[in-house]
Amino acid sequence: MLPTSSVVDVLFTLGLGLLLARWLGIYMAKVYTDRPTALDAVADPVDRLVYRVLGVDPRRQMGWKEYAGALLVVNAVALVFVFVLLFEQGSLPLNSWHVPGMTWDLAFHTSSAFTTNTDYQHYAPETQASLLSSLLGLQVLMFLSAASGLVVLVAFVRGFLRKDGTVGNFWADLVRSLTRVLVPLSVVGALVLLLAGVPETLAQSTQHALLGGGFEFVPTGPVASWESIEMIGSNGGGYFAANAGAPLQNPSAFTNMVLIVMMMLLTFAPPFLFGRMVKRPNEAYPHIGAILIIFVTALLLLFFFEGSNSFLSGTGVTQTGGYFVGAESRFSLSESVLFQGVSVYGNVGATSMSLGSLTPGAQSVLLWGMFLQCAPGGVGTGFGTLLINALLAIFVGGLMVGRTPEYLGKKIGPAQVKWAIVQLLSHPLAILLPLAVAAASGLGKVAAGPGSHGFTVVMYEFVSESANNGSGMGPIADGTPFFNVVGGLIMLVGRFVPIIAMLAIGGALARQPAIPASPGTLKTSSATFTLYLVGFVIIVTGLLFLPILAMGPFSQGVAWP
């Protein structure tokens, strides 16, 4: 199906990403359990200084509620700050493109999008965001939201380790996530991108010679440093509207590969982080196994569906290189598709091809990844979602065979299951209610056009927002107050309800004493459990979402002549 060079290309990229992710997961386990690392010499003094400025005691352990409270307040304050920045950018400095202030609804949507790690862009960066807003506002949120995702996961996992009800110190976790994980990775990533030819300048435009004589102005900026945290933090908001399809953001197939690896780092690292943190490295394998089974299947389907579009067979075009509509020529189709698979399944949401042009089969596969949110899902919260699925799977499985449901020595009791259900149901509710409103009121049709394609586009928007993914399928006139306000709310629900659920489950686990393993304990580091987990996740997701998938891309697909 794929040419040999593409197979080598895909395997090399995925292999490199996984290897680095494994290394990173093991390193991060040290960071979050206060074991020595190579960065301590630099990071320790910085951390101490930051703690002193913040006025916090990094050793004081918090319960999950206090931890969640601090996280919510920090995120809320950052959101308000960026909202004001975007709203007022027209009268603020560093605005050589003369960008006017955003309307209140667009500013709400944009600040929510970047706070929630979604980075859904209803604005065009070139014409609607000033350099000041981008750097001081949106880029800061890209760091903070990625760090928030990491600390939630770490607090959740600590539930398996503790019995005194504490889940860690929020400030210490947040600061360490920044100084020891996100900032060093972003610096290295930005340097690689810079050397590979991605622009990095504080100038906001540059001149390009035109072939017929004369010049044109082209937008530019600190793209490499922005893009580094965009990809590593699973944010996905582009410096340009065309995101990683824009030649200035992704100038070559080599930078495309670098970006794919950067997206894989923190999204694929958590299983390894988890295994090391709970001191049972083998427990990483059922999770990474389940993720890879789902993810690789999705990739193969994407390659298959993007091979050609039979709808065009009567026009006399040849599709030897694949279905090229909306893709860039400097990437092979397999590279564009791999980027898109990693980006959407990792809830990054960056695009290097236009999603509205994908074949219906490919659109379904991408939607499926956002329904799942856990293969591998966004930084921190993606793996948190998988852990919740694992807890539910063990609970259901335990009841079926009459064993006490327990995981890693912790009983799965009413509190855990209650919060797991909250997390599980928040996703479909945040999608289906607004989708029903948009469909019934006709607002969806006005924005995205009639028929199953219009329905798919509106559905994709809400699914992407609820999953905190941020990729957009066009065309959709979604810069309206309805889509801005509803979209902003979907993103906040889709982000913070699961986060509270994860912290609550972590807190509930942390209050229990550990039960030693017995012959009746379900062995979770096994191939059987891996396959069971995959089946569980797929079936639950299918039950929740197959109906709307049938109304959208499936019916587009069967409408083929």
Place this chain on the structure above:
Amino acid sequence: MSGRTGAPTRERRHAPEPREISADLSSGGEPEGTGLASDPPFRWPSARPVVTLLVLSVILLGVAYPYVFSEVAEYVAPSTATGANITLGQNITNPALFWMRPSLIDYQPFSGAGSEAPYGPTDPALYNETLRYIQQYGLTNVSVPLNLVSPSESGLDPDITPEAALVQIPRVAHFSNLTQGALLQLVNASIVQPVAGFIGPAYIDVISLDRTLLALENASVLTASGATALSPR
């Protein structure tokens, strides 16, 4: 709770040490089971860490990080730091030159719009637009690579596949003073090969191909007549 799940004896045998149970009971553990610690008390964060964290983040992550990098870029990658070297798609209509893929944003880098096609994968508009592009490129009755008659994501894709260049050779030869054989050689010589043999496709940068072509052709072709009839859009 443990009694209902079928393994009561095992549960009892592995119950937590007595010392912990008494400690938990004294702290008023929850009714759902013995051995549970109670939730630590809740308190809101004080204002100082919240505000100082935001201020520090803005200074270090919003200002220092990109500023330092833009300075570093001028030293380690002076030729690429501004992005002026990256070729972008332009509107080429001269029939004596190779053409780019169509652009949904009219090749305007400051349009600010994403370049999403206003039609889906099974929309009749896609079919009709493709036919229209085939006509505009003067390629009816030949087998046309989809690459040349499909819009890119960015609308600024400066590249085409080698096949998309080959199919244009008859037209370029007709309007210029170069033979098809010479153009074939030129196209083959300008194919950018995959890095290390597997990263990226073989493709052609139309701008650099056309610059070479312009240098070869004499100036008269630039004013060739009949250009408008065949120009894209």
